[in-house]
Amino acid sequence: xxxxxxxxxxxxxxxxxxxxxxxxxxxxxxxxxxxxxxxxxxxxxxxxxxxxxxxxxxxxxxxxxxxxxxxxxxxxxxxxxxxxxxxxxxxxxxxxxxxxxxxxxxxxxxxxxxxxxxxxxxxxxxxxxxxxxxxxxxxxxxxxxxxxxxxxxxxxxxxxxxxxxxxxxxxxxxxxxxxxxxxxxxxxxxxxxxxxxxxxxxxxxxxxxxxxxxxxxxxxxxxxxxxxxxxxxxxxxxxxxxxxxxxxxxxxxxxxxxxxxxxxxxxxxxxxxxxxxxxxxxxxxxxxxxxxxxxxxxxxxxxxxxxxxxxxxxxxxxxxxxxxxxxxxxxxxxxxxxxxxxxxxxxxxxxxxxxxxxxxxxxxxxxxxxxxxxxxxxxxxxxxxxxxxxxxxxxxxxxxxxxxxxxxxxxxxxxxxxxxxxxxxxxxxxxxxxxxxxxxx
Amino acid sequence: xxxxxxxxxxxxxxxxxxxxxxxxxxxxxxxxxxxxxxxxxxxxxxxxxxxxxxxxxxxxxxxxxxxxxxxxxxxxxxxxxxxxxxxxxxxxxxxxxxxxxxxxxxxxxxxxxxxxxxxxxxxxxxxxxxxxxxxxxxxxxxxxxxxxxxxxxxxxxxxxxxxxxxxxxxxxxxxxxxxxxxxxxxxxxxxxxxxxxxxxxxxxxxxxxxxxxxxxxxxxxxxxxxxxxxxxxxxxxxxxxxxxxxxxxxxxxxxxxxxxxxxxxxxxxxxxxxxxxxxxxxxxxxxxxxxxxxxxxxxxxxxxxxxxxxxxxxxxxxxxxxxxxxxxxxxxxxxxxxxxxxxxxxxxxxxxxxxxxxxxxxxxxxxxxxxxxxxxxxxxxxxxxxxxx
Numbered sequence: 021x022x023x024x025x026x027x028x029x030x031x032x033x034x035x036x037x038x039x040x041x042x043x044x045x046x047x048x049x050x051x052x053x054x055x056x057x058x059x060x061x062x063x064x065x066x067x068x069x070x071x072x073x074x075x076x077x078x079x080x081x082x083x084x085x086x087x088x089x090x091x092x093x094x095x096x097x098x099x100x101x102x103x104x105x106x107x108x109x110x111x112x113x114x115x116x117x118x119x120x121x122x123x124x125x126x127x128x129x130x131x132x133x134x135x136x137x138x139x140x141x142x143x144x145x146x147x148x149x150x151x152x153x154x155x156x157x158x159x160x161x162x163x164x165x166x167x168x169x170x171x172x173x174x175x176x177x178x179x180x181x182x183x184x185x186x187x188x189x190x191x192x193x194x195x196x197x198x199x200x201x202x203x204x205x206x207x208x209x210x211x212x213x214x215x216x217x218x219x220x221x222x223x224x225x226x227x228x229x230x231x232x233x234x235x236x237x238x239x240x241x242x243x244x245x246x247x248x249x250x251x252x253x254x255x256x257x258x259x260x261x262x263x264x265x266x267x268x269x270x271x272x273x274x275x276x277x278x279x280x281x282x283x284x285x286x287x288x289x290x291x292x293x294x295x296x297x298x299x300x301x302x303x304x305x306x307x308x309x310x311x312x313x314x315x316x317x318x319x320x321x322x323x324x325x326x327x328x329x330x331x332x333x334x335x336x337x338x339x340x341x342x343x344x345x346x347x348x349x350x351x352x353x354x355x356x357x358x359x360x361x362x363x364x365x366x367x368x369x370x371x372x373x374x375x376x377x378x379x380x381x382x383x384x385x386x387x388x389x390x391x392x393x394x395x396x397x398x399x400x401x402x403x404x405x406x407x408x409x410x411x412x413x414x415x416x417x418x419x420x421x422x423x424x425x426x427x428x429x430x431x432x433x434x435x436x437x438x439x440x441x442x443x444x445x446x447x448x449x450x451x452x453x454x455x456x457x458x459x460x461x
Numbered sequence: 462x463x464x465x466x467x468x469x470x471x472x473x474x475x476x477x478x479x480x481x482x483x484x485x486x487x488x489x490x491x492x493x494x495x496x497x498x499x500x501x502x503x504x505x506x507x508x509x510x511x512x513x514x515x516x517x518x519x520x521x522x523x524x525x526x527x528x529x530x531x532x533x534x535x536x537x538x539x540x541x542x543x544x545x546x547x548x549x550x551x552x553x554x555x556x557x558x559x560x561x562x563x564x565x566x567x568x569x570x571x572x573x574x575x576x577x578x579x580x581x582x583x584x585x586x587x588x589x590x591x592x593x594x595x596x597x598x599x600x601x602x603x604x605x606x607x608x609x610x611x612x613x614x615x616x617x618x619x620x621x622x623x624x625x626x627x628x629x630x631x632x633x634x635x636x637x638x639x640x641x642x643x644x645x646x647x648x649x650x651x652x653x654x655x656x657x658x659x660x661x662x663x664x665x666x667x668x669x670x671x672x673x674x675x676x677x678x679x680x681x682x683x684x685x686x687x688x689x690x691x692x693x694x695x696x697x698x699x700x701x702x703x704x705x706x707x708x709x710x711x712x713x714x715x716x717x718x719x720x721x722x723x724x725x726x727x728x729x730x731x732x733x734x735x736x737x738x739x740x741x742x743x744x745x746x747x748x749x750x751x752x753x754x755x756x757x758x759x760x761x762x763x764x765x766x767x768x769x770x771x772x773x774x775x776x777x778x779x780x781x782x783x784x785x786x787x788x789x790x791x792x793x794x795x796x797x798x799x800x801x802x803x804x805x806x807x808x809x810x811x812x813x814x815x816x817x818x819x820x821x822x823x824x825x826x827x828x829x830x831x832x833x834x835x836x837x838x839x840x841x842x843x844x845x846x847x848x849x850x
Contacts (some may be wrong), residue, residue, distance in 0.1 A: 151559070
């Protein structure tokens with residue numbers, strides 16, 4: 021977990037995002053009809069501020085009690101320099117959804133980003149949605165009960181390279197390494213499940229929290245963005261207790277990661293650094309997010325003997341120890357094994373991170389989830405990995421890692437079919453800020 | 462609104478009350494506040510109750526009568542409604558939560574089988590804004606609109622009858638191209654009638670029924686989609702003569718049946734919304750494309766149907782729904798996106814052939830429009846008020 025303190029949510033002043041112009045179509049949907057302080061037409065406080073003024077904030081003590089009773093997680097504070105969902109360990113439930121922006125011009129795009137901000141603020145803090153009068157459907161789906169519980173929800177919102185085309189006048193501001201996702205030799209990328217103008221990742225303690233949030237966000241943004249593809253994911257409990265959760269190949273996933281509590285490691289590996297890298301200044305506080313949807317050919321994998329599996333990965337399946345180590349978090353000693361007699365040179369772990377001085381700067385912050393959905397044409401299970409990783413520089417990090425992995429033995433058992441390159445936006449710093457303000461304002 | 466008499470077991474409601482007591486203390490302003498449970502029955506509507514002051518408060522309405530009731534929180538000056546709870550059973554307690562601004566409030570109790578009662582007025586002092594009340598639309602309000610709508614529909618059905626007669630003649634005439642064109646004309650006219658909430662009863666199944674329940678080979682399948690299937694899947698026009706004839710006959714029967722019907726008052730506003738929901742579900746998905754590739758045209762017809770209803774109900778909706786102009790903009794935007802897919806030949810790009818950007822733009826416009834249309838059903842729902850009786 022991160023070093024951020026999990027502070028209880030205290031009701032604060034109503035946030036005041038920029039007001040929509042009167043009479044213009046707005047995506048700010050919080051008001052469901054005529055009953056409102058500050059309806060769209062001319063309200064200086066703005067429709068969204070009116071919504072927040074009408075939401076009863078969650079009582080932190082009540083939320084904590086309920087969390088203890090129902091297994092819901094505490095709220096994760098939304099505001100900060102960085103988006104709150106990047107550093108924490110993977111949640112039990114997630115959804116990754118790619119969207120096309122359908123906003124018609126930059127003003128509407130800004131509107132859209134402000135609406136997503138407002139919804140994320142509400143959903144991550146929790147609270148009682150405002151009742152409506154006799155003039156509309158309920159303001160909330162009710163899927164989480166009368167009071168929306170935060171349940172540790174984090175919202176990670178990112179932009180893809182195609183947002184920087186000629187629609188919104190943003191071409192000159194495109195992040196340097198933000199391109200459509202590169203296809204690697206073993207990939208089988210489906211365009212219908214790849215890329216997108218926008219990415220939203222929702223992570224929380226329970227599936228219903230994730231789905232409630234997704235439904236809420238899409239309801240409030242229908243005019244401004246339309247989903248392209250989506251995939252749901254989950255994290256298994258670590259077994260044995262105290263180890264690292266497993267993927268659907270039966271191996272622990274994400275054992276080795278840079279220390280999220282180390283600001284210097286995060287500054288050199290995760291956060292975009294405009295000053296050092298030539299990235300546009302607005303990206304400060306952001307991080308490149310690479311999503312890779314990777315099918316695992318699990319029926320085939322289960323027919324492979326354990327020695328072969330373990331040498332392809334580089335770890336023992338049961339304990340997660342590196343083949344040359346005696347504990348889960350032992351650091352493999354490749355220097356003492358230069359010809360790969362213990363951990364093969366082609367082991368996934370070794371290729372991905374050779375642990376040399378030269379490759380240190382290519383280390384990724386990995387945040388993988390399992391997915392499981394449906395069947396293929398021969399009745400085999402469609403399941404595998406939603407691999408997400410955060411980094412400062414896609415070329416130096418993800419692409420370098422993925423290049424080293426070309427032709428690894430593991431390729432026979434996986435099939436990357438989608439995902440994309442995105443820039444996770446800088447954090448929303450406070451009530452007056454919104455997603456993408458430094459890009460759009 | 463249909464008043465239903467509903468009873469709940471007393472034991473369950475006791476439990477309900479206890480649970481709510483805990484919720485009450487979480488909602489109330491602090492310890493030592495007077496209980497905000499207000500008792501209503503068929504001979505008294507609220508007694509003396511108070512609002513602690515401006516701001517968000519929840520009042521609990523305890524139905525201690527012997528029948529079901531609707532309880533409204535109203536502005537006694539004009540009967541405008543802040544909130545309502547419908548179908549409360551005897552022995553139940555239900556909350557009403559609003560932002561109490563400065564002004565007067567009174568409960569209105571509408572017990573089944575009893576005259577409406579308005580309770581005493583409660584005043585909140587000062588100059589603070591709160592939740593807004595909406596003047597309910599009454600049954601009486603809706604009657605002239607229902608009559609006007611029925612008359613407009615009657616005229617439109619007559620136009621349709623002439624078109625299905627021409628269509629039947631074209632099929633008998635043996636020219637597929639003419640038959641297809643006449644099919645499109647008549648089908649789009651039908652779609653502009655805006656059948657929703659079973660407006661046309663069984664006629665819709667006969668005239669515009671899908672193949673889903675019966676399968677495309679079933680002789681039970683009749684109507685526009687059946688004819689479309691035949692015209693675009695190479696069935697001989699000779700074999701389609703009875704299909705077109707039956708369609709024409711059913712439309713003639715619809716024209717006779719329609720004037721004998723009363724339009725359900727609750728459905729008028731709902732239809733403006735529902736026709737677009739149906740369009741999203743069946744037309745924009747391509748589900749209802751039986752070969753002609755004209756579901757985008759059908760969607761445009763649904764937009765027209767919604768427009769007609771909104772224009773009809775405009776005097777009722779406009780004062781109650783500040784976002785109405787956005788609905789109109791939304792209809793225009795969707796219309797304009799759809800119209801781009803009509804080709805110079807008069808035929809249409811099939812929904813399945815839409816490039817992704819156009820597809821998403823249309824989905825976005827339809828989705829946004831539906832969010833804006835949804836409140837209209839609630840706003841135009843007929844409600845009982847004291848003056849009705």
